[in-house]
Amino acid sequence: MTTGLAGLNVYSVVQDHNGYLWIGTETGLSRFDGRRFRNYTTKDGLPDNEVLKLYVDSKNRVWVLSFTNSICFYENGLLHSPSNDAYLKNLTFSTEPQNIQEDSSGNIIITERKKIHFLKNNGDVKTFIKYENYQVVTIGIGTNNLGNTIIASIFEHRNDSLVLLEVDRFTGNVKYSGISDNSYFTSSLTFILTPKNLAFIHNKNIHYLSGKDFKLKTIKQPPNFVGFTAIDDTSFTLICRDKVLLFNAKRNAVVDTLITGKVINACYKDNENNFWFGTNGFGLFRLSSDAFKNYELKWGKGILPIYSVAKKNNVLYAGANNALLWKINLESNKIDSKQFNSYGEGRVSEILFDREDMIVGINAIFSVNPEGKIVKLNHGTAVAKSMERYGSDLLAATNTSVIIVDLEKKTLKDTVWKSRATCAVKINNDYLVGTIHGLFRVDEKKKITDLGKENFLLSSRISRLFLKDDALWIATYGNGIVLYKNGKILRHITEASGLSSNMCRCLKLQGNYLWVGTDKGLNRINILDTNDRIVTYSAKSGLSCDIINAIDVDDSLIYMGTPYGVTVFDPRRAKETSIAALNIERIVTSEESKTGLFSNITLKPGEKKLYVEYACVSFKSDGDIKYYYQLQGDGDKWNLTRENSLEFASLNPGIYRLRIYAVNAFNKKSNTVEINITVEKFFFQEAWFITLVIIIVGLLVYFMFAKRVAWIRMREQDKLITEQRLNELEQLAFRSQMNPHFIFNCLNSIQQYLFTKDVIEANNFITEFASLIRQTLDISSKKSIQLRDEIKYLSTYLHLEHTRFEHNFDYTINVESIIDTETVELPPLLLQPFIENAIRHGVRNLQNVRGCIEINFHLQNDYLICNVIDNGIGIKAAEKMKHVFRSSHQSKGVSLILERIKNINRKSEKPIRLTVEDNMASSENQGTRVSLMVPVA
Template sequence: MFRFLVTFLVVLYYIPIVSQEPVAIHLSEKDGLPDKEFYNIIEDKQGFIWLCADKGLFRYDGKTFKNYTNKEKKGHSVFNLLEDNEGRIWCNNISGQFFYVEEGKLNTFIDLSLVLKGELTFFKVEKEHLIVFSQSVIYYINKNTKLIEKEHAFNTAISQPISIKKEMFIASIDSISVFNNKYDLKEKFSIKGKNESKLVEGRTKVFKIDSLLFINQVRGKINTFFKINFLEKKATKLENLKGVEKEQIYDVLNKDDQIWFSTTNGVWVYNWVNNKFKEERQFLKGKNVTKTITDKDGNFWFITLNNGVYVVPNIYIEKYAISEASKGISVLDKIDDHTLYFGSNNGNVGLYNIHTNTETTIVMPNKSRVSAIKYNPRKELSYIGKDINGYVLDHKTGLLKDVFKVSSVKNFLILENNDVHIVDHKNTYLLKEGNFKKLKYIYTNKRPYTSFYHKKDKSIYIAYVDGLVKNDSLRSSKTITYNNKPIYGLSITDTKDGILWVATFKDGIFGLKNDTVTHHFTTKNGLVSNRIEKIKADHNNLWIATDAGIQLLDTKTNIFKTLTKRDGIISYDISGIEIMKDKVVFSSSEGLFSVDKQNAFKEQKAVEVYFTEVEINEKETKLAANYKLGYNQNAIKFSFNVNGLKFNKKGKYKYRLLGFNKNWITTAIGETSVKYNSLPAGDYTFQVQPVLTETQIKNKIAALNFSIKNPFWKTWWFISGAVVFVFVSIILYYRRKIRKEEQQRLVEVKQLSLDKELIALKLENLRSQMNPHFIFNALNSIQEYIILNQKKLASEYLGKFANLIRTYLNHSIKGNITLQEEIDCLEMYLELEKLRFEEKLNYTIVSYGNLHPSDINIPTMLIQPYVENALKHGLLHRKINRVLKVNFHINDKTNVVKCIIIDNGVGREKAEKFKARSYKKHKPFATKATEDRLALLNYGKEKQVGVIITDLFEDNNPVGTQVTISIPFTTL
């Protein structure tokens, strides 16, 4: 191609590259792949992928793998997949069992273990027969009776059958047998060629291209190929299959007049050209590939014995195997239609021949990034701009001709007179005739992004940081705008029709004619993103690299075609685009890859969605076209799917629920279910439609109908009954209300009467508490203090007496007082009584509990009468050592305070005797008033005041009395 000299400035070396590879998706355990060892693969009519693996039979719908097995199956492994005319999937195993899948279950058809004795066989499924091809015998098994109807034996091992038109061809070591559609042997002829005495190893393989038949045999450990001539009844040995001659061939695929051999060393592709095979390419080198198929979307599937499954979504997108050091490509140009010229981030420059797949690397003097590169074919020079300095490389001598002090060049333009226009990070230069001694400044201190020479009007367009500027041959400048706003360009090109195209970093693409915007493309009219990395014209087509995909725009029809990473694009970080003869090459941070212009864009086909599951109230339900549901069966989840890897990687769904809403809603990619909660009663139709954004094809809509019944309380009979019930209830309610109001009135009348009685009892209680004897004794004490001239004591006693009378009067007007107030009142009363008893009375008042006496309320005038009784009837008759204890136990859990009054008086029996002597037969006034008041206080109450009087004895002798009063309280 070119001769390069090694100089002190440039180090050049060649790197041989074996081949370019299509971009493959490797399915493994992280993708849910259930195994890594696979033996067979097919795609059925519905688009499901079926896999025979070491661990069993699996079905793949593009998302998940489903295992099929049954109790009769011996071992896990299955082999030899096929689909019959009824859509059932068949397979067999090494134990001689044959299976088929029907209605989601694996069924055992027949067990021929006694006949086959551990031999793994091929088979065919016809309308009435299962035909089994063992090593040397064909068995015809009736599908109804499951009996072997007939056999056909051979002297040597036979091949897997192949059908051409209505005939079946079977090859043995030395002959070919032809059977008609009734399984009768039509003819047989020898294929043993001259000097082919070497022993044939294994079974013969048969394959075809159109109506041409070929066989493959292993002779002397070498794969030998023959073409069958039916007219002359002979086999012609073929050459030119060196790539696979020593590899084990597992399977042969005929695809578009090409033969794909799945081998122990990857997949080899051969073209049948001029009556011979020509090696085209090799995929998955070093991988043990057992079979290759293509699916309905054009994806290639490769299964392996130890590396899982590989899927190539687009065989026409290829990644070039450049060296690891050259992968970070920063700029791209081309020398001719088969040689690419690129600069990298590591500072070196390289050439890549896409025909020979060889790379040449030129190591540059400094390691700064290559920022721009341009080849001038008229002078066979190239201009190399780096972050530090620029260089001119003479391709005839391989020498760096010039070094110039211009750094971070953005672009070189080769003008028609061999002048070179240069823009760097802030300046614009003109290099007259490419001579750096004639370097001339044009503009300074204005940062550009790129530049473009428009040959039609001999103008230079420069995309600056603040907008797009046109410089014509008269050195005049013109700023180009759109709607009075700047155009911020990043990449510029022109199509054959003279339209200038400017890509922007956020506003899509502008098309300019006569400096006026005539086209504007954004995401609203076809672009997958408004952020454009690079554009390149190819006649009147425009190749567009965005941050979301690569697109091809036909500028005449305005139709876009799109490729994404799911189609095999290795990177969106595109640094350059070059148009080759039949390919477009893209450079990126991941290296170089190409797109076949004619074949890379697959024909879009309609896809079919189906329902996979319906859940009602979170329970899986059998699939049906229509559902009738109860009112409480109103939480419904629909799951759906489109078979195939492509759609599940890039497709979306539109859905709506007629009867609930009419607007379509679009799911996210990969979302395959919709759930509705608490739907009201009514009739509904759920519709779902698959959508691929880059195609205009309208896919069929799948639909399910269901209805939710009204709850019983919304039925006419229930509503009528409810109206009658409500009417009757209203009548009964008001009757009851009137009766209740009458009862309430009677209660209020009675309550008024009770309140009057309670007031009277309070007055009686007050009178009882203000005992005349106590008052006379108190006054006598005061008189005695005065006579004895003890004025201070008389005054103090009179004050305490007055306080006690005042307290009683205050309490008499209250319904409740605090316990502390009751205790204080008792203290005052007992202090005066102690004086009356001439200090021969000892008393204590103590309270216990978590609540303080000041925090609780009790009824007024309740305790003092019992204390007075203890003094009057018990302690009064005792002459010495009089003791009175008053204890309060506060229970904050039951809200009850117990008042325990204990005296060591003579006891109730003796007190009664003393009372009899005084001829007082009537019941004491204070006691009766207290009992009547208790009865009133307890009236209608759940918690009542209780009084228990207990006589205390010691050795059967009375030693006092205990009164226990249980008083419900309320807290403040």
């Protein structure tokens, strides 16, 4: 890895508690999350850009030891140095610091070449230069089982013996310590101590103490040896200038070569079991797993793709383009190649062994004996696609046919199929041929059956066939894996079942496991347990490439050909470990940018923009990370993104909770990060202000409404009063119209008395008339009067009329006994006009008959019934007389009463009802009946 790294010379690699990988280079400090590098230099606060050593303590502080005589540490997004942190201000160095260690009390011990610094938690510093008057020269550092720091040293000018000094974690004092098998040293490249292994360099040998008896053992330094680093309790790496070896102390042997061809400065194993190698000039390298060993087979300036592999004894053969056959010695890692023709054309697509001979398929099929003699087994040119051996017969599928070759006679024996094929196997006496159009059966009589017509899955493009106990495993190029037996499909395995891809290229059976190569990695399928999940290995796991062209197996290992060479895979050493550590890296608001640990964020009023940057550390995922986030307070939906940042452009005031988690390429879920976000409101958005505004507005609305209601009520009251006054004026007008009419008639009567010189009668009439006028004026101003007053008024009026008409008619007023005349009320002057009409137009015109007027009052339901009955000439006769005599006087009394009743009914729930009708239809003097129904309370 070079792109984004601070420098190409890498001196130190460590991993912090959040999962980040920290890399010290010659030109700065880098932090790697598996996808991106974040670099720090002197501009960010480093004392010097050349970072020689890194250390992570229990507080997750990343300590940085640089080339200059200074030190700093990174914590929560900030670099702390003596210039900005009081904790470090008392710490000074005369040379560059070399090693650093934390004891179990949290104190930090830092060594220079000839000094030991004890940095207490409170910032106090103790410095030691000598022990018992001997100058101390430090070479390594670690802790023991007591939690104290152990410093590996030698005493200057005394001897070269190793001395272990112990720094007490409580007092900081230094004392001599013997070798303890409970000590653990992080050490330098020249010294290492694990709980059961002490190793150091002396006289070009590596000395180490191992085992329960802790006996000293010695091994010779490998060529170009530089140093070593601890991996775990039983193993450490031997770093050479051109490679890194893995040494196992229990086995007392080098067990693997981790990397070759590079000068290594640092080696580190992370918590995903990845090996990281810091190189000199080539940046950072990662070995995902020591279960995978990749061979790059170079030809000219390029790496050749491998299309076929086959293993015999300890040698792996690999076929490539340019007619090249590669030979890899798996013990010595020696690589040789052989070219089958001088012009370098053809692809070695198949390799098979026939006892001591090798069968190779290129643009023809060749047999190669141990002496290297080559014999062509078929006629013409045909590219071999697959080869299977059955006794002395070789069944070969080519791009032109499927043929049988006699391996003993080295001659063509038969042609089974006469067109292009991809693979073929023999089952009993039949041949099953795979083609790009599906699977076909050819019987011993060469009858061809298209099996794709029986089941559409068998019409898929066939990549490879593998026969085991009459069960045929079929690799298709688009429909996954099919298990076919006795004419039936027993199993169909696809991406939905867990297969990494339906584009299957090759397959091999190893015990109970079927290994399938696809364009998206290697798959392991348990053929006995269908519930066992399919395991996928890819470039993320350690493969050189996801595309698998060829597979071969032995009892324990898998051999694969890929576009990038050959991979040897040991499934027993494969550990399906991956991490998914989610961290918030940066939060940016409209006002500021923050880094470090976050749990609560407050945005000021008007700050609506929020940018959150995060990263999931998962090195094996190679950036294939899915992020899920939920913003509570703005909905509970979980959203998916592959971006490592979120931006909220317009957050409304309120309280939110942002929750984020990640899922890596291996479907491992990370920790969930929660951030409480408070978007503050302007004062006018606060509840108290809104409440106050609501109250004020409410009061204003209330007062305006009350004022409006009062105004409306006043208007309605005024309107009602006006209407009442108008009504009263109207009633008064009606009454005032009646009064002159009545007064006029009475004055005529008085005039008649005076003409007849009956002065006494005239005076009596005037007296009674005056009384009637007073009553009229009294009751005409009232809305209603008592029935008693109405009867009194009518009696006075009838008496005057009886006198005026010389007693020529009789009248009676009858009141039902149950009527209380003092409580029953009715509008005044309603009956008088009808009585006047009864006299004037009824009984007055009678001939030879005495007139009679009868007035009756009785109750019926809620009404007072007032009847005016006369025995006059009747309505029709009176109308006829009006036309005959053409009377100039038009009485308006009745019409005024009708208008008055109509006006009263508009204001009353119960109407006044009036009927006027002839009294006796069979008589000549039938008379008239007037009925007035007045509602009573």
